[in-house]
Amino acid sequence: MVDHKKIQDWSKDMEISVLDRVVPIVLSIWAILVIVVYAAAFIYPRIISLIKR
Amino acid sequence: MKDILLFTLIVFMAYGLGRRALSLFAKETESLLEDIVFSSAIGFALLGYLVYGIGSLGFLYKGPVLILFVVCAFAAAGPFCRLVRRLTFPRSFNWLSGEGTFDRFLLGILIFIPVLSLFGAMAPEIGNDALAYHLDHSKIFAGRHSIGFIPFTRESLWPYFGQMFFTAGLLLESVTAAKLSHYFFGILLILSVFSFTRRFFSKKKALLAAALLASSPGIFTQMTYAYVDLTQGFYSFMALYAIMLWVKREQLGLLALSGLFAGIALSVKLMSGMALIALVFVVLLSDLHKKTQAKKVFAQLFVLGLFAFAAGFVWYLRSYLVLGNPVYPFLHNIFGSGWETHLKDYVGTRTDLLGFFLLPWDMVIHVDSFGGEQIGVIFLAFFPLLIFLPRHEKNIQYLFCFFIIHAIIWYIVNPMLRYTFVNFAVAFILISLGFYGASEKYGLVFLKKLLAGCVIFNFLLCVYHNYDTVALALGVTTRDEYLARNERTFPVADFVNKNTPSDSVIVLVGESRGFYFNRQVLQYGMWEHQTDKNILSYLRELTSRSVPTYILYRDDYDIHPFGPIIDERDPLMVLERKVERGKRATYYLFRI
Structure with a gap:
């Protein structure tokens, strides 16, 4: 016999909460932002000076 | 070979x-x-x-x-x-x-x-x-x-x-x-x-922590230099390792071993005192968890301090016996020997409380303000993952305690990045733990790829840092060519070594690198600090004793008494060199 209550609980577990969606996105945006700023502050001036050399 | x-x-x-x-x-x-x-x-x-x-x-x-x-x-x-x-x-x-x-x-x-x-x-x-x-x-x-x-x-x-x-x-x-x-x-x-x-x-976390540490630019660039900061970092970390084992096993020998390693770190650099203080806080935190009696806590701290002292005191004692100051030339107001140093003036971006909280940002973005070494972009990009550390775990509390106490003292004393390699290690362990803590909960597939991308970027930096030396090892360039390209003093020293008598004294004015000179070298900057005697009369004294004496002057150094010699005599050598990034200077060699 099918245990409907069990299936209901299982499907509840499978639901993705808002936090589960938001946290990876926020972390990724932060990491990308840092990488972009780092590239602008550190890598770009060095590449320019290399080209000039 | x-x-x-x-x-x-x-x-x-x-x-x-x-x-x-x-x-x-x-x-x-x-x-x-x-x-x-x-x-x-x-x-x-x-x-x-x-x-x-x-x-x-x-x-x-x-x-x-x-x-x-x-x-x-x-x-x-x-x-x-x-x-x-x-x-x-x-x-x-x-x-x-x-x-x-x-x-x-x-x-x-x-x-x-x-x-x-x-x-x-x-x-x-x-x-x-x-x-x-x-x-x-x-x-x-x-x-x-x-x-x-x-x-x-x-x-x-x-x-x-x-x-x-x-x-x-x-x-x-x-x-x-x-x-x-x-x-x-x-x-x-x-x-x-x-x-x-x-x-x-766990092994997974260990692999990530070790790889992040190895790919940190500060670490792999230092590995190629004859400095002592990795030695200091290693012994400080071993002191932490031993104390964590002591917390777990409570064998007195491990506490003594931790003290011993902290003492060896102090034998490498005075700045290792930061690690010893942070270790004291770890001991106190573990005693707080275990509700240890005060008497026993004092006994533990005594053992830690005693072994650290035994392993490290000799260097400070000899400095005190010879120069009257165990930390010469620092703290000259207390010991009456040494001079005012301004080492901290050139390091860091701020000195206030806000500056401490901005450190993760500042030390990654303003890379040149912290002594030239870099912790790397991974540290800042993945620093927020520390939120996902399982805070209830005692081992993590001890690690975090060490990390934060060490960081505070380091920021106050001198935030030169290479003085805190031990905290590079702890930071990457914490980031690794945070990364897997968050991954288990949220997946973080994209972030994992981003992390891998940053590691690859650091690897490329490592290739860039070393490609000249690979060419040297493969015989594409010679040792002299490599040095002429990369070391400002090498051609100057080469001229001096080939054109001056072997018993010459070379006074370096405005240049501190003496290794490639196969002659007796005297640093004018140090002479100024250590004696009231007039250097010109000392040089005349040397020449009257038939000691061949030379001045090697770098023209971006202004404050010195050699003006008449520089203005009146013809130099034996004039050589322009790149002395720093974007800066050139000319070296002049004069015979006295």
Whole structure:
């Protein structure tokens, strides 16, 4: 016999909460932002000076 | 090849000697790797002090050092053979096998970055402090067969444990062996981080922490220089490792061992006092958890302090006995010897409370303001993952306690990035734990790819940093070509070495790098600090005694009394060199 209550609980577990969606996105945006700023502050001036050399 | 063999022999001796001594402090080690890092730490400490003992007695000749090496090799043979018998392929190297693609990628990074850095470590030295004193003073020690004060130097009575290996290497005519010692302390630091994280957390986390540390630009660039900061970082980390084991097992020997490692770190650099203070807080936190009686807490701190003192006091004592100041030239107001230093003025971006909280940002983005080394973009990009640390876990609380106390003192005293390599290690362990903590909860597939991308970028930086040295190793360029391109003083020193009598005295004005001069060098800057005597009358005195005397003047240095000589005489040499990034200066050589 099918245990409907069990299936209901299982499907509840499978639901993705808002936090589960938001946290990876926020972390990724932060990491990308840092990488972009780092590239602008550190890598770009060095590449320019290399080209000039 | 001779250099590598010589250094391999030193490593083998360090392990064997250390393994014998380790049994005094700890009953067992959990793994082969733990055995290797603990034994090597103790063994190198013994070897360093043996060289210092011989040197301070004035017996620093090839003969006594070779005899010492032979005796040590005999003593090390037994434990080394037992180590070889314990090695069972492939079981002993199971930890090397990653489980997934990401792990295998990290493992590749862990192998390739040290291999690339090895080329840099074997190339001729070009690091500023190495040429100004680490290697330069070691060369003088080896040349005069004793270790002690060198007149008109600021550093020669500093804690010089790391320099003992440079001295031994140079005595045996191998700059490469000297440089490899610092490289090897970097390798030991990475291995100890792996061993520690695997023991207290998991192999997966250990692999990530070790790979992040190895790919940090500050670490792999330092591995190629004859500095002492990785030595300091390694012993400070081993002190933390031992204290974490003590918290777990409560064996007094481990607490003593932690003190011993902290003392060796103090024998490398005064700044290691930060690690000792942070360790005291870890002990107090563990006692708070265990509700230990106050009397017992004092006894524990006494043991920790006693062993740290025993392992480190000798360097400070000799400085006090010779110069009247254990930390010469610092704290001159207290000891009356030394001078006002402004080292901190050039480091960091701020000095207020806000500056402390902005540190993660500032030290990654404003890379040139923290001494030139870099922790790398990964630290800042993945720093928020620390929110996902399982805060209830006591081991994490101890790690975090060490991390934060060390960071606070470091920020207040002198936030030069290379003084805090031990916290690089702790930070990457915490980031690794946070990363897997968050991954288990949220997946973070994209973030994992981003992390891998950043690691690849750091790897490319490592390639960029070392490609010149790979070309040198492959014979595409020669040693002289490499040095002429990368070291500002090399052509100048080459001219001096070829065109002045061997008993000449060269006064360096505005230049601190003396290593490539095969002449007696006098730093004018130090003369100014250490004597009231007029340097011009001293130089006249030298010439009246028929000592060939020269001034090597760098024209971006303004405050000096040599104006009449520079204006009136024709220079023997004029050479323009790039002295810093985007800055050129001209060197002039004058005969007095």
